[in-house]
Structure formats: C-alpha cells, structure tokens
Amino acid sequence: xxFSEVIQHRYSVRAYKPDxxxxxxxxxxxxAARIAPTGANRQAFQLVVIHTRGRxxxxxxxxxRDWFAQAPIVIAACAAPDYKLNVxxxxxxxxxxxxxxxxxxxxxxxxxxxxxxxxxxxPDEVEPIILAxxxxxxxxxxxxxRKALSELVRYEHW
Numbered sequence: 041x042x043f044s045e046v047i048q049h050r051y052s053v054r055a056y057k058p059d060x061x062x063x064x065x066x067x068x069x070x071x072a073a074r075i076a077p078t079g080a081n082r083q084a085f086q087l088v089v090i091h092t093r094g095r096x097x098x099x100x101x102x103x104x105r106d107w108f109a110q111a112p113i114v115i116a117a118c119a120a121p122d123y124k125l126n127v128x129x130x131x132x133x134x135x136x137x138x139x140x141x142x143x144x145x146x147x148x149x150x151x152x153x154x155x156x157x158x159x160x161x162x163p164d165e166v167e168p169i170i171l172a173x174x175x176x177x178x179x180x181x182x183x184x185x186r187k188a189l190s191e192l193v194r195y196e197h198w
Contacts, residue, residue, distance in 0.1 A: 046140050053144030055178040056111045065141045066113065069174070072137030073117075078126040085127050087134075088116040088160050098159045103151040103171065111146075111173035116156060118166045127169045135172060144177035 041049070066089070073087060092099050096109040108114070115134065117127045135145045148171040156168040 041140050046136050049181060050136060050139040051181045051184070052146040053173065053177045053179060054107045054146060056107065056144065056173065056175040057178045058112070059176045060112050061143060061175055065143060068141060069134055069137045069143070073130045073134040076130040076133040078129065079123070082123070084123040085117060085119040085130055086166065088118065088162070090114045090116065090160070101152065101155040102159055103148055108148070108173060111175040113174040115172045115174060116160055116168050117170045117172070118162055118168050120165060121167050124169055131170045131172055138174055142176070143174055146173045148172065
C-alpha cells in the first residue's frame with residue numbers, strides 16, 4: 041500500500057478472526073517499531089509480544105473486553121517513565137506497519153497497569169505504557185468522523 045492508503049485504512053479493530061499472525065508479518069511489524077525514531081536514538085523501550093491463545097483469562101485481567109483476548113497477539117510497549125513519548129512513536133510505527141501487512145490493531149492506553157505488570161512480569165522500574173492488539177480483523181472499516189483540517193491547524197499564531 042502507498043503510505044496515504046495505509047493511514048486512510050488504519051482503524052481501531054475490535055473484533056478479530058481466530059487466524060494466527062504469520063511469523064514473517066509479525067517480524068516486519070516489530071522491525072518497523074525497532075527503526076522508529078527515539079530521543080537521542082536510545083531506543084529505551086521494550087516490547088512484550090503475548091500470544092493470547094490459552095491466556096484469555098490473564099488478558100482479561102489486564103483489559104476486560106472480550107475482543108482484547110480474542111486478538112491472537114497483544115503487544116505491550118514498556119519503558120522507563122522518562123521515555124513515554126518514545127513509546128508513542130514506536131507504537132505508531134508498529135500499528136501503521138501492521139495495517140500495511142493487512143493486519144488490524146487497536147491502541148489501548150487505559151488498562152490495568154498493575155495486572156499487566158503482574159501477568160507479564162514487568163520489573164518495577166519499567167512502566168507498561170501502551171498495549172496494542174494484533175490480528176486479522178473480523179469487522180470492517182466504517183467511515184471515519186474527523187474534524188476539518190481548518191479546525192485543527194493554525195498558521196503563524198493562535
């Protein structure tokens with residue numbers, strides 16, 4: 041896909057097919073995260089890839105929506121608290137690469153961090169910042185509701 045098509049086709053998937061994600065596609069998505077820009081190129085993040093099959097109850101402790109545990113993969117992006125912004129950039133690259141691979145994702149920021157820390161064995165000095173589901177969508181892209189560009193952009197001053 042052309043980049044403009046990728047950003048138009050990306051949406052928050054909340055229904056997943058049971059199909060596994062091919063290892064090659066997963067690696068391409070992870071590679072996109074690896075090459076994302078980070079402050080001073082420190083790459084001060086870690087990604088935890090969770091295959092959810094057989095771990096549905098654990099996943100629901102972290103985020104209590106059935107579709108969350110339905111996705112074949114969940115990726116937890118973690119970092120020290122000073123590097124939260126970097127994680128946002130990394131996950132944006134990951135999610136757009138997933139769309140380019142024909143995969144669906146949903147970015148999740150409001151989840152039970154204590155449960156994630158416990159279930160995933162995340163050390164105290166590291167924070168789970170963003171989760172993303174990954175798999176083949178069982179729903180379809182609906183028309184996006186977005187503000188007009190003129191409502192969002194100002195030139196030269198407020």
